[in-house]
Amino acid sequence: MASRLSSVSNDLLISCNRLGHLSFLGFVEDFDEFIQARGDALLRYGYVLAGNSEEAVDLVQEALARLGDAWFRVRKKNDPEGYVRTIMVRLHVRSWRRRHREELVAAVPEHGGLGDGGLWAALQELPRKQRAVLVLRYYEDLPDQEIAEILGVSRGTVRGQAARALDKLQIERAFQEAR
Amino acid sequence: MRDEQDLIQTLRAAADQVRRSDLAEGVARRRRTRRTRQRVQVLLAAVAVVAIAGGVTAVLPGEDRQQPGPAVEVSPSPSVSEALVPATKPVAELWPQAMLKVPLKNPDGWKTYPVTGLSATEVLLVANSRFEKAGRLETYDSASGRSRVLGSIPSPEKKYYPQLFAVGAEYIAWFGETPQDSDDWADFWIMPRQGGAARRVGEVDADVEKIAVTDGFVVWSVRKGGVYRMPLSGGGAAERLPGTDGLHLTAWPWAAGRAGERPDANQNRLVNLETGQSFDVSLPAGVEAMQCNAQWCVGVLEGHVIVQRIDGSERKSLPQGLRPNRMRSLMGDRYAVFKVYDPDRTKTDVPIAVVYDLATGVSAGIGRRSAGVLSGSMTVSTSSSSPSTAVYWDADQESYEECGKTTGCAVKTRGGGKEYTVVNLMAVTR
Helix, strand or coil: CCCCCCCHHHHHHHHHHHHHHHCCCCCCCCHHHHHHHHHHHHHHHHHHHHCCHHHHHHHHHHHHHHHHHCHHHHHHCCCHHHHHHHHHHHHHHCCCCHHHHHHHHCCCCCCCCCCCHHHHHHHHCCCHHHHHHHHHHHHCCCCHHHHHHHHCCCHHHHHHHHHHHHHHCCEECCCHHHC | CEEHHHHHHHHHHHHCCCCCCCCHHHHHHHHHHHHHHHHHHHHHHHHHHHHHHCCCCCCCCCCCCCCCCCCCCCCCHHHHHHHHCCCCEEHHHHCHHHEEEEECECCCCCEEEEEEECCCCEEEEEEEEECCEEEEEEEEECCCCEEEEEEECCCCCCCCEEEEEEECCCEEEEEEECCCCCCCCEEEEEEECCCCCCEEEEEECCCEEEEEECCCEEEEEECCCCEEEEECCCCCCCEECCCCCCEEECCCCEEEEECCCCCCCCEEEEEECCCCCEEECCCCCCCEEEEECCCEEEEEECCEEEEEECCCCCCEECCCCEEECCCCCEECCCEEEEEECCCCCCCCCCCCEEEEECCCCCEEEECCCCCCCCCCCCEECCCECCCCCEEEECCCCEEEEEEECCCEEEEEEECCCCEEEEEEHHHCCC
16 A cells, blocks of 8 residues: 555556546446446436336346446447346336336235335336336436337337326326426 | 427436446357358358359358447458458567567566667566565676576665665666655665665655666656756755756657656657756647657557657657557557557457557567457566666467356456567667
8 A cells, every 4th residue: 555566456456546536537338337327316226117126126126137238338328227227127017027017016015114105016017018108208207209119119009108108197197298 | 298308207217227237248159159150161162162063052051140330430340350460570570689588477476577778688677585576686798698696675764665776887876765655755766787785875855756866966857747856965955957947858868758746748849958958849739748858759640559759750650559568558668569469359469469660660569369369468667767668578378268148258468477578679789
């Protein structure tokens, strides 16, 4: 730690000391680092999509594995997170791991401190695509056009799905027209 | 009736309920499985071709899992990965005279580290008497295949550590610090290049960052900027060189001004301290970490390493598979070293790094990446004050990936420990 004399390990020490902030120089270099940094946020997203921790982990891991294989190409576009979130919602909507679905739909929601437990439970009853539309619109705060692109459907379909879902949840459609 | 705000709040609150989970290990496992599956599919495809050629039709099961298209538009990976890393010849082929093997330990068992090239055949080594404690200067001569002791590095204080070394025409100079003390202090030493006793030139209460040695003076700059000198004869006071506010010594006689406080801030001005000439560095918008030597600069722009002359001419953006070597990309007065990143783990003959000739654009491959990992280890001395002319690595050391259940995967090394392979750029004829 004390001297700048060189060795590979010394380099690391020095980098901690004086040059630690240089590690990226504009690159998001390390896929593992991306997992470390964004893993929790992706798990949260996976949870609202899937409704339970187990499937959230499944979704995130599978999407990250695909991201990892495409890491270099995706990193160049500077939006690995957008890529992985899109993969997640697509995996989820396309009945990925369908065999789990029946077991999980009936499962008791894991939340304890939710204000509106009834609403969360009702969300679990929605068809996947409808729930995905709501998550993208109200959790990810995406405009309908972008949701349509992510899911590979028309904007009209997105609006139709959202309207039906909101009706089922007995939610007043106040802001819909603005989207 | 609920409203949309209730839905937003419910989703946000629900997200907080997720159980935290370590993802890395599962991701690594899935990726390994996928790779195996891909290989199996290639084999199956080969079987299919054989079957069809044999006049038998075979229907093979496709992948049952649906693959989502990528969220972003990407070009097909083969062409991209081909363009990632430029074609390079190994340095042994390109500049065989520059390569030498140096024992990792001197005859006394002290660990040695190459500092920089001294001549076409000699490399300066520092030998550590104990952990990170420089005890001796030595040279290794590629012509004779022997190392030679130049002299001992004295330790005038407790917890004193030599820091950076500089090579002048007659002397090798260095400064030492007591880094564990909070006050700024450093002393300066010289030793004849041919070897002999070290002599203390003087000491200062300053946060010294770089050093050089000229005919009559030891010259240094301080961390907050400013260049000073002191006569080698000793006894003289530190003298600040006029007009050096904000300047940082690079390689004598050059000093650089920076666009910011941080050491990686773009260099925006180069000053020749002998002639007083000053040159503005041409900085393209968005460039980061631009560092220059007497003629050439290296920086990072939009995820690519760029190289250019100080005035911005001959600017080139290098392939994306070349990464800066932190703040030590520049080597000597016309080379740079870049780490190689090729995401294809299965590829063989990938160098760990390339030495890039800034004047000609020729790049030479350094070392060879171990199978199955994406990185390797090579070092440009961190104890040379000016950009070193030597890069070294342990060619017998193998990197491998080790995956733990809870820790995820990490790259570790095994083997090696006997000798360095050194490239001495002083030996490259121009």
